[in-house]
Amino acid sequence: MFSILVAKAGSSKDNKTGSWRSVKRPKFLQKDCIGCGLCKLICPEACIEGEEKNTYRPDYDYCKGCGLCAYICPKKDIEMILETEEK
Amino acid sequence: MLSKHFSEHNFVSGHTACAGCGQALAARLVVDAAGKNTIATNATGCLEVFSTKAPQSSWNIPWIHSLFENSAAVGSGVESALRYLGKIDKVRVISQGGDGGTSDIGLQALSGMLERGHDVLYVCYDNEAYMNTGIQRSSLTPFSANTTTSPPGKVSTGNPKLKKPLVEICSAHHIPYSASASVGYPQDLQRKVKKALSIRGPKFLQIHCPCPLGWRYEPGLTLEIARLAVGSGLYPLIEYEYGKLTKVFKIPKPKPVEEYLKLQGRFRHIVNSQEEVAKIQKIADKNIDYYQLK
Numbered sequence: 001m002f003s004i005l006v007a008k009a010g011s012s013k014d015n016k017t018g019s020w021r022s023v024k025r026p027k028f029l030q031k032d033c034i035g036c037g038l039c040k041l042i043c044p045e046a047c048i049e050g051e052e053k054n055t056y057r058p059d060y061d062y063c064k065g066c067g068l069c070a071y072i073c074p075k076k077d078i079e080m081i082l083e084t085e086e087k
Numbered sequence: 088m089l090s091k092h093f094s095e096h097n098f099v100s101g102h103t104a105c106a107g108c109g110q111a112l113a114a115r116l117v118v119d120a121a122g123k124n125t126i127a128t129n130a131t132g133c134l135e136v137f138s139t140k141a142p143q144s145s146w147n148i149p150w151i152h153s154l155f156e157n158s159a160a161v162g163s164g165v166e167s168a169l170r171y172l173g174k175i176d177k178v179r180v181i182s183q184g185g186d187g188g189t190s191d192i193g194l195q196a197l198s199g200m201l202e203r204g205h206d207v208l209y210v211c212y213d214n215e216a217y218m219n220t221g222i223q224r225s226s227l228t229p230f231s232a233n234t235t236t237s238p239p240g241k242v243s244t245g246n247p248k249l250k251k252p253l254v255e256i257c258s259a260h261h262i263p264y265s266a267s268a269s270v271g272y273p274q275d276l277q278r279k280v281k282k283a284l285s286i287r288g289p290k291f292l293q294i295h296c297p298c299p300l301g302w303r304y305e306p307g308l309t310l311e312i313a314r315l316a317v318g319s320g321l322y323p324l325i326e327y328e329y330g331k332l333t334k335v336f337k338i339p340k341p342k343p344v345e346e347y348l349k350l351q352g353r354f355r356h357i358v359n360s361q362e363e364v365a366k367i368q369k370i371a372d373k374n375i376d377y378y379q380l381k
Contacts, residue, residue, distance in 0.1 A: 007139060007141065007142050007143055007144035008143075008144065009144060009146060009147050009148070010099045010144070010145070010146070010147045011142075011143040011144055012099060012100070012101035012102050012138070012139075012140065012143040012144060012145040013099055013100055013101045014101060014143060015101035015102075015103065015140070015143065016101070017100070017101060017102075017103065020106065021106075041116075041273050041274075042112060042270075042273055042310065043112075044104065044106075044107065044108050044109075044111040044112040044115070044309075045100050045102075045111070046096045046098060046099055046100050046115055047100045059100065061100075062100035062101060064105075064106035064107075064306075065106060066106035066107030066108075066299075066306040066307055066309070067107070067306065067307030068107060068112075068306075068307060068309055068310055070307070071307055071308075071310055071311060072310060080307075
């Protein structure tokens with residue numbers, strides 16, 4: 001009876017919100033990264049993973065392309081590129 | 088593919104917040120800092136709507152949706168039940184609400200929670216209007232902001248009232264901890280959450296969360312705008328303990344408020360009027376003087 005009222009924890013991952021991106025997506029250059037982890041800390045979508053320097057990358061299945069990671073990166077190692085550009 | 092690093096978060100991907108949402112960021116920072124042994128209650132508002140699109144949930148911790156006005160009361164009940172079960176030392180309780188759900192509709196439930204002394208951290212996500220229902224002004228909307236219920240025109244320059252001093256109102260209950268934070272300074276925010284949760288008794292935290300849709304700006308500016316609000320003195324980051332101001336976030340060189348205002352569409356009607364900008368600069372100067380932010 002209550003199955004509809006109680007949702008499974010973390011089940012929103014079924015929503016692939018990456019399709020919301022319209023103009024730009026972040027490109028992680030993985031060149032000058034110092035592994036500070038700020039991009040992972042401030043991603044509103046919680047879709048950036050990585051542990052050491054030059055390993056951080058976003059999950060484009062969820063990334064909405066807001067660009068906050070590119071703003072906060074102290075080494076300018078993340079840039080916003082047009083969605084139409086090649087990966 | 089999802090690796091184990093994604094599952095570290097207590098608030099996960101797939102929620103339906105707008106791109107660049109300050110509140111989605113703030114909510115994750117709060118529950119990540121709080122850890123797994125946390126129960127969260129949530130008043131009606133943007134956060135509740137975008138994080139729990141039925142039948143899904145973005146929360147990796149126990150979470151309950153209350154009405155608009157009683158998030159604090161539900162949190163009090165959860166805390167009392169934990170106390171009865173003898174689990175209060177192991178599990179922390181966080182009550183959450185938006186600025187409208189906290190400062191207008193839920194103020195009496197919040198005051199009751201603080202007065203009864205429940206061991207709950209109340210988090211107010213302050214995006215400065217009722218964003219979920221369509222940008223109506225709340226008592227935390229700043230002076231002169233354009234909202235759908237305070238439109239500028241021939242006789243009005245937007246919201247005519249000043250922001251309610253909610254941190255002070257909570258602090259006046261002589262609670263152990265009452266503070267403000269901003270998503271522009273995520274480490275400072277998480278430090279405050281951890282500090283609050285290390286204290287027994289009622290705690291209050293107000294978090295400034297820029298809203299791209301309601302404030303009319305490009306999503307990528309969320310952090311810049313949050314930092315300018317703090318850096319200009321319009322949003323002082325302060326900490327009260329037992330009714331006394333104990334710590335402030337210093338801004339040695341305050342920025343002019345114009346830099347903050349000109350980035351946002353909700354202030355577009357006043358940025359070209361020196362007289363109106365001067366009024367807002369006066370509010371910032373008063374904050375800097377009153378809290379000794381310099």
